[in-house]
Amino acid sequence: MTRDEIIAMLEARDPLAAAEGIAPPTEVGWMREPVDADGVVEVRYGAGTTPAQVADQLLAVARDTSGARAVQLVPGDDSAERPGSWGNEDLLVTAVARRVLPDVAIRPHWRTLGGPACQVAVSFGADEWVIPQDDDADPDRLAAAVGAVAVAR
Numbered sequence: 001m002t003r004d005e006i007i008a009m010l011e012a013r014d015p016l017a018a019a020e021g022i023a024p025p026t027e028v029g030w031m032r033e034p035v036d037a038d039g040v041v042e043v044r045y046g047a048g049t050t051p052a053q054v055a056d057q058l059l060a061v062a063r064d065t066s067g068a069r070a071v072q073l074v075p076g077d078d079s080a081e082r083p084g085s086w087g088n089e090d091l092l093v094t095a096v097a098r099r100v101l102p103d104v105a106i107r108p109h110w111r112t113l114g115g116p117a118c119q120v121a122v123s124f125g126a127d128e129w130v131i132p133q134d135d136d137a138d139p140d141r142l143a144a145a146v147g148a149v150a151v152a153r
Contacts, residue, residue: 001100003055009096010051015088015124018095024146025127029105029153030139033132039069040107045093046085047076054093058100070105070128071097075112090117091124098125110135115142122146128153 001009009018041064043057061068073093075085085093090113097106105128108121115137118129123146131137143150 003052003059006055006058006096006100007051009099010054010092013088013092015091015095018092018099019124022095022098022125024123024125024148026148027151028122028127028129028139028143028146028148029151030129030131030143031153033130035130039067040072041068041070042072042074043093043097044074044076046089047079047082049076054096058097061104062100068101068104070107071101072107072109072130073097073126074109084112087117091121094121094126095124118142119146122148 012018041061043054043061045054061071073090075090078084090108094106094108106126107128107130108118108126110118110130111132113121115131115135118126119142122143129139131139139150
């Protein structure tokens with residue numbers, strides 16, 4: 001995808017269109033915090049970022065010849081003017097990241113979004129969860145509900 005195509009997709013704010021044709025994963029990798037950050041790149045979106053900045057971050061990961069193994073999607077911080085992100089935006093960025101980075105694990109930010117949103121994100125291309133130690137979520141149950149198998153990493 002080109003930078004302009006990514007920006008247009010983000011500006012359209014239609015996660016269903018962005019996810020069209022993306023096959024949900026059959027496996028969802030998961031681990032408990034803390035995790036090794038080696039090979040993991042954060043991509044920020046939401047409050048404080050523009051679609052062009054998100055596109056540039058995703059393209060930088062795609063161009064990186066050292067090969068990122070995972071992208072952690074991190075919404076911006078909440079402010080009085082704007083929440084960090086909206087559910088629609090979380091799913092949109094997940095789908096766009098999957099399109100731009102087909103061979104990189106996509107991780108929605110569990111601590112910010114919560115388990116249910118991270119579960120739904122699987123249908124939009126997410127394929128890895130980092131679950132906080134203090135969260136009693138059952139990854140097997142969550143993955144099964146979206147037609148996948150949870151695989152501990």
